[in-house]
Amino acid sequence: MPDFAIGESDFLLDGKPFQIISGALHYFRIHPDQWADRIEKARLMGLNTIETYVPWNAHSPRRGVFDTSGMLDLELFLRRVAEAGLHAIVRPGPYICAEWDNGGLPAWLFREPGVGVRRYEPQYLAAVGEYLTEVLRIVRPLQTDQGGPVLLLQVENEYGAFGNDSTYLKWLVELFRAQGITVPLVTVDQPEDEMLSAGGIDGVHRTGSFGSRSVERLATLRNHQPTGPLMCMEFWDGWFDDWGGPHHTTSATEAATELDALLATGASVNIYMVHGGTNFGLTNGANDKGVYRPTVTSYDYDAPLDEAGRPTAKFHAFRDVIARHAPVPPLPDFPEPGAAPEITATLGEPIRLLDRPDSWGTWRGHDSLPTLDDIDAQFALYRTSLDLEGSPILQLGEVRDRAQVFLDGDPVGVLSRADHDRAITLPRGRGRLDLIVEDQGRVNYGPRIGEPKGLIGPLQVGATTPASWQTLAIDLNAVPELWTATLPTTAGVGPTAYRAAFSLTEATDLFVRTDAWGKGFAWVNGFCLGRYWHRGPQHTLYIPGPVLRAGANELVVLELDTLPDPAVRFSTVPDLGPTEY
Incomplete structure (x- = not known):
């Protein structure tokens, strides 16, 4: 079986220096019937390795469930990589960021009081252990020393940007090893001294994440990684978009020049992304650094392969660069x-x-205002009755993330988290109050990971606090079936x-x-x-x-x-x- 190891200055494959030239493909953002096409085009660009995250919340929408069907068939994806003659890197988190809903952490994880977030806390560790046991059961027989494609696994993800709980990180390493992971483990952090120190683990190889000033940033990484190969685990070749902002692009020429400089040092690379794919369903994440910005559906990322998997100018520019450092296969004609x-x-x-509304779901009664997490929904109708004088003001602690307000079926307005809305004047104080609430994507980076969604109390109308609520959690997967039981x-x-x-x-x-x-x-x-x-x-x-x-x-x-x-x-x-x- 092939042997893969970390040498004094290089990665070693069967004892010989091996420069990893990898690209990120997220199987969960690509239709499974298209995996082989995207992997083959990555190979044609000159890559020898494919990297993927693993999204915990997609595989485990409920505790005790680990779904590997359809777009979540990690084993099949890794076998497709092997069939193309490529190696693989797996990054199972448990936190992945990835502009993915909640950074991959399942919403149910945070419903228990006192549960930790990315730290050494018993409730959190128990859930992480269940998840990683399932993932590593799939990956274990697909490691290089077992005849499979997997060269490396990553522990956590840019942890130095979040915390410094070394006990937690060491616990993760011990779990990986206890589950039979024998290939090298790595961490990744942005090449800043504080982050590399906080996110690194003694005995685990450090890698960096950056998209510019490659030589300078590799030098910073070398200060924290005195021996072994240098690697940029995330070479950012584009960026993601949020609703209301511009579409982000980067110069193919400038990105290729940076890639050339990186490869010329002998460092290994994982291009993030070689093909971004799509945030199908309600899987997009969000950022909130004072202003809430949900990520759009497209994860095109201005990558070498566009959202439909077609080569772009960046594909050809990167291929030309890679050809200076490694063999590349012949390129066929791609259809327009x-x-x-x-x-x-x-x-x-x-x-x-x-x-x-009765045809959209089942009503539930509540004695106090529930969150979307309380009713296990991403989209829901809230209803109560009012009997007040005048035109009262409706006020909330916070809206996460968008609430449409209706009184007796008539629209009153919209409360938007992005606009910091927390109050609206009602035209009258009597009638049926409906609020239609949408979770626009959970924050995937920073301290707001794991926060509850929906209407965050207190909610007051005038000087009163409605105590009786009905909610209707809407299963969006069932919307296409509405016409089977409901007349237009x-x-x-x-x-x-x-x-x-x-x-x-x-x-x-x-x-x-x-x-x-x-x-x-x-x-x-x-x-x-x-x-x-x-x-x-x-x-x-x-x-x-x-x-x-x-x-x-x-x-x-x-x-x-x-x-x-x-x-x-x-x-x-x-x-x-x-x-x-």
Whole structure:
């Protein structure tokens, strides 16, 4: 079996120096029928290794569950990497950041009082132990010394930017080893002295994360890693976008120059990302450094392979650089995207949430205001009755993250976390108060990881605190099935589901345009494409070809605000928005 080890100055594969030239592909952001295509294109760019995170919350939406079906089949993904003749790096966290909801930590983890966050705390450690046991059971037989592709595993993730609990980090290392992990372990931190000191573990190889000033930052890393190979575990070749901001791009020429400088030192690299993929469903994360900024659905990242897996100028620039340092395979001709199908389809058959809420879920009663976590929801309807004089002010402790306010079915306004909204004046004090609350993505970086979602009390209307609430947790996965049990109504205010049928001559990658819609979610043939929002920057949602079929297809949209134009339009190229505002 191949032997992989850390030498005095190099990684060693079967005793010979081996420069890792890797790229990040997140299996959970790519349709499984497209894994082989993305891996092969990464190989054609000149990579010899593929790296992936493992998202705990996706695999374990509930404690005691570890789902490996469909897009979560980690074992199959790693076998696809091996079939392409490439090696693999696995980064299971438990925290991964990745602009992923809650940084990969499951929401249920924080429902127990006193549970720790990324530290040596018994409740937290017990849950982490259950998770890593499942992940490492999959990875163990796929290690290099077992004939598999996995060269390295990473412990935690940029821990020096969060804490300095060395006992916790050592416990993780002991768990990895106890579960049969024999390949080298690494940590990653930004190349700053404090972070490298706090996030490193004696006996575990340190790596860095950066996207510029490579030689300088490798020198900082060398100060903390006196022997062994230097490696940039995250060479940032692009960036992510948030709603309301510009689409981030980086110069292919400048990024390639930095990559060249890095490889010329003999250091190893993991390009983050070689292909970003998509935050399908409600999986996007968010940042909050004083202003809440949820990440968009596209995770294109301005990577060498775009959201549909097509090579970009950065692909060719990086391949030219890699060819100076390692052999690269011959490059085939890549087909250009064809014209978008001309389809005449209109979103119709509306089913309005406030007209027929009973068909959207089951009501539950509460004696106090619950959070979204209390009702295990990411989208929910809250209801209470008011009997007050005048036009009172509704005030909340905090909204996480967006609440639409209705009185007797009439819209009053929106409370937005991004705008720091916590109060709104009601037109009258009597009537049925409805609040439709959306979790727009959990913070994935910094001290707000693990915070509760939804309406954070106290909630007051005037001088009173409503004590009786009903909630209806809406299962968004069930929205495409609404028409099986509910007759359409007429369109009106508030969240409304629409659907449209369209026909294709062949199943192929497409983008559906969303710039003429408001804010909401979209599904094709029951597969959730993710969120759209007229704020942009992105104005298309990616539809993987395997989700479509030749012949009849169905598009479902849940519009939360206003649908100015119900027409359905497709494109074969993405529209990710302007690069500056």
